[in-house]
Amino acid sequence: MSDILLMIIFIIILFIIILLFIGVKIAIIYDKTGSNFKGCLDIYVLRKIKVYSTRFPSSEKKEDEEEKGETEILELAKPCFEDFKIFLKSFVKCIRVEKLENHLVFGLDSYVETAKYIGYIWGLLVIVNEAHENAMLSAEPSFNGSVFDLNGDNELEINLLKLIPPTLRLMSKKEVQALIRGVIHG
Numbered sequence: 001m002s003d004i005l006l007m008i009i010f011i012i013i014l015f016i017i018i019l020l021f022i023g024v025k026i027a028i029i030y031d032k033t034g035s036n037f038k039g040c041l042d043i044y045v046l047r048k049i050k051v052y053s054t055r056f057p058s059s060e061k062k063e064d065e066e067e068k069g070e071t072e073i074l075e076l077a078k079p080c081f082e083d084f085k086i087f088l089k090s091f092v093k094c095i096r097v098e099k100l101e102n103h104l105v106f107g108l109d110s111y112v113e114t115a116k117y118i119g120y121i122w123g124l125l126v127i128v129n130e131a132h133e134n135a136m137l138s139a140e141p142s143f144n145g146s147v148f149d150l151n152g153d154n155e156l157e158i159n160l161l162k163l164i165p166p167t168l169r170l171m172s173k174k175e176v177q178a179l180i181r182g183v184i185h186g
Contacts, residue, residue: 017161018046019045019046019160020160020161020164021159021160021161022045022046022047023094023157023158023159023160023161024043024044024157024158024160025043025045025047025098025156025157025158026041026042026043026044026155026156026157026158027040027042027043027044027153027154027155028040028041028152028153028155028156029153029154030150030151030152031150031151032148032149032150032151033149033151034149037056037057038055038056039055039056040053040054040055040056041053041054041056047157072182073179073182073183076175076178076179076182077179079175080173080175080176080179083170083173083175083176084170086166086169086170087166087167087170090163090165090166091163091166093162094158094159094160094162095157095158096156096157096158096159097134097135097155098134098155098156098157099134099136099154100132100134100135100136100154101136101137101152101153101154102136102137102138102151102153102154103137103138103140103150103151103152104121104137104138104139104140104148104149104150105139105140105142105147105148105149106118106121106139106140106141106142106147107141107143107144107145107146107147107148108146109145109146111143114141114142114143115141118139121139122139125137125138125139
């Protein structure tokens, strides 16, 4: 009986380690045309199992409620900015871009200004596309008045196993613990 229990515990621990090593995949698909904006956010574990999905704009109307104690929380957060900066640098190292496909339609009222700025945008996009193998960024000019339309399909993978040490270092700071207590207790 105890051998079976140990085997089950071993399998569960092995599954958790595999889950942390493979990490999570975040897929963001969006389309902004004119004043309409729609998209979806999906989170997957083991790269295939969808655990969270949301569409935006959501059909629910949310009321704007002011948080009580915003200034208190802000005062608690000020000493943590340097710790968060270090954490974010570690967090960026845990992210791998799987797909970065975005398209921009850009136009201004002036043909000359549109051509000038689309040239700058193309220059930046060439740099990004060449710097990253999974980037497919594009832009096109629109000479039909002022236009700023976007659509994209992006996928990121986050290795949770590499994220554990920086998270533990961040959580061990007294200032961060005080911030968490302040947020929880309001």
